[in-house]
Amino acid sequence: MSECRIAVMDDWQRVARDVVEWNALASVGQVDFLHDYPADLQAMAQRLAPYTVLCVMRERTPLQAELLQRLPRLKLIVTGGMRNAAIDLAAAQACGILVCGGPSYRQAAPELTWALLMALSRNLVNEANSLRNGGWQLGLGQDLSGKTLGLLGLGNIGSTVAGYAKAFGMNVIAWSQNLTEARAEAVGARKVERKVLFEQADILSIHLVLSERTRHLVDSQALAWMKRGALLVNTSRGPIVEERALLAALESGRLGGAALDVFDQEPLPLDHPLRHLPNVLATPHLGYVTENNYRTFYSAMIEDILAWHGGQPIRTLTP
CATH class of the missing domain: 3.40.50.720 (NAD(P)-binding Rossmann-like Domain)
Structure with missing residues (x-):
């Protein structure tokens, strides 16, 4: 040998x-x-x-x-x-x-994205834990039909997620630096400007490659543009979202919740607040697992x- x-x-x-x-x-x-x-x-x-x-x-x-x-x-x-x-x-x-x-x-990451999006919108983890612990219903979930999904990135994964959203009766808008109207229309989405994406999205889902120009693209200003109570899903890369700004938006209730599969530091430290905030659904980078x-x-x-x-x-x- x-x-x-x-x-x-x-x-x-x-x-x-x-x-x-x-x-x-x-x-x-x-x-x-x-x-x-x-x-x-x-x-x-x-x-x-x-x-x-x-x-x-x-x-x-x-x-x-x-x-x-x-x-x-x-x-x-x-x-x-x-x-x-x-x-x-x-x-x-x-x-x-x-x-x-x-x-x-190529289906692994889009499928997890949609699972997280649905679980977050219906507060499934907290509701399931309530039942497990002897309780019952905790509150009202959000509907997807008729809502607007904003896609930050419309490559292979974003395009697949757009198809799921259309099947659920959602309005789909998208933005990225190089996105064209023709590309967006081809997958049933509408190209909008960056600020409009954040302003109109009931749920924002991130599907960009991490690079110097996308690092902290979702910063405090972008989060401030979002509707109060809107949801954010990130299955792409943690540093695309400015972590300190995200924590502030979640802790203040400015964001209704976040479903996160990726983080600045992985594995996520045991004492990190994203492990404990009640409006966060966090998974350990399962997108490709x-x-x-x-x-x-x-x-x-x-x-x-x-x-x-x-x-x-x-x-x-x-x-």
Whole structure:
């Protein structure tokens, strides 16, 4: 057997071993499943030092320059999806490390978005907990039919969510920097200006890629534009919403509630107020955590490793 060692990391649920057939890599080298994640640089470097290949999930373990430079055996990183902000692609390239990605199962994130939106609008978690604790009805839920859904971003995920909203009889409006009227109309939405999006949305759902121009795009001013009691759903990336402004809007009651699957810091600290506010429905970044998506991710990682081992790498990611 080759001396090549392959580390499967970021398997928080300890499911990776059984989702796909890893024995397809027997001709490449030894596959290890790592479940110990020391936080400090020295411990991480020591832990990963023996490995030629790392299999990582999106935005979990940071693979930045200081760490990559301490891993001379590392030749290949394969990641779920075709984008991973936790990997310093320029540093990897400088260290001679190839980075490859793969496709995603595109229904996972839109389905979670809609589940959160419906649960938030009907206060399902609090109502279910009331029943579990011996109580009964707590209050009135909100209807979706006839309401306006504002989509901040209308890419693949936003467009799918727009289709769900139309099926529920909602009015759909959208905005992003590059959105055209034709694109919006093609998925049953209406393009509006940014301020109008916030002003008219009964529910705002975020579907943008995190970048320097989208970081804190939803700030205190944007939240102040929103209707009092409006709802916000974020299954995209935490830093798109300015956290301090969001907390203020929730604590004051300016926002009726928020359903959040993503946060500035993940995992969310135990004492963080977003874990405890009564008008927050928070989930632990479940957007891509489904059986079909994991099977898609890990199958692509195996394909990437086999292609690289055969001298013809595929789906390479560059700075």
